[in-house]
Amino acid sequence: MLQGSLFDQAEETALGSLEAVRRTVLGDGAWIDVLPGWLSGADELYEHLAGGVPWKAERRQMYERIVDVPRLLRFYGAGERLPHPVLDAARDALSAYYARELGEPFSTAGLCYYRDGRDSVAWHGDRIGRGAREDTMVAILSVGTPRDLVLRPVGGGPVVRRPLGHGDLIVMGGSCQRTWEHAIPKSARAAGGRISVQFRPHGVR
Numbered sequence: 001m002l003q004g005s006l007f008d009q010a011e012e013t014a015l016g017s018l019e020a021v022r023r024t025v026l027g028d029g030a031w032i033d034v035l036p037g038w039l040s041g042a043d044e045l046y047e048h049l050a051g052g053v054p055w056k057a058e059r060r061q062m063y064e065r066i067v068d069v070p071r072l073l074r075f076y077g078a079g080e081r082l083p084h085p086v087l088d089a090a091r092d093a094l095s096a097y098y099a100r101e102l103g104e105p106f107s108t109a110g111l112c113y114y115r116d117g118r119d120s121v122a123w124h125g126d127r128i129g130r131g132a133r134e135d136t137m138v139a140i141l142s143v144g145t146p147r148d149l150v151l152r153p154v155g156g157g158p159v160v161r162r163p164l165g166h167g168d169l170i171v172m173g174g175s176c177q178r179t180w181e182h183a184i185p186k187s188a189r190a191a192g193g194r195i196s197v198q199f200r201p202h203g204v205r
């Protein structure tokens with residue numbers, strides 16, 4: 001009974017308007033757009049993804065050793081059904097909002113599951129694909145325990161830090177993937193898990 005009534009009161013999972021995004025120009029042709037609380041009722045999405053996505057643990061060669069990648073992953077290619085309908089809605093809303101500036105839709109979704117503060121992603125740009133040569137955008141919806149996304153210019157410079165909370169959106173745009181690097185540092189404070197959903201255009205990885 002109690003659980004039922006609590007569940008009935010839970011906020012509906014819904015996206016707000018993208019008109020409220022605020023842009024910060026980083027320099028060297030790179031920028032970030034941030035919209036805290038884009039998704040409301042994010043608990044339901046977090047629980048659904050944490051329990052329902054067939055997460056993969058990967059291992060990578062690091063110099064002479066094979067090490068665990070410190071997060072769980074799942075990639076959804078163009079045309080693949082996303083694991084929650086609100087993610088299709090998010091991708092489509094981003095594609096519509098950025099259509100003129102981006103010139104193509106967001107088509108893939110990469111999901112990362114940071115199980116706790118020990119999980120992380122090291123400094124990198126998303127440069128496996130076209131992001132190495134072309135301006136593009138990577139839009140990230142974050143749910144779960146807040147974690148910082150940090151950015152720094154390639155070759156060094158001041159670090160820009162953006163805390164990403166439950167339901168927050170950040171979009172990295174312009175030359176950000178090739179002239180800047182980003183990371184999710186380990187955190188002694190983060191007790192719970194975080195899931196990020198990265199929307200990218202076709203061919204950007």
Ligand SMILES: O=C(O)CCC(=O)C(=O)O
Pocket residue numbers: 110112121126140149182183184196198
């Ligand atoms: O989890 C995030 O917000 C960032 C993940 C990321 O940078 C990546 O997968 O390329």
Ligand SMILES: [Fe+2]
Pocket residue numbers: 124125126182
């Ligand atoms: Fe990245």
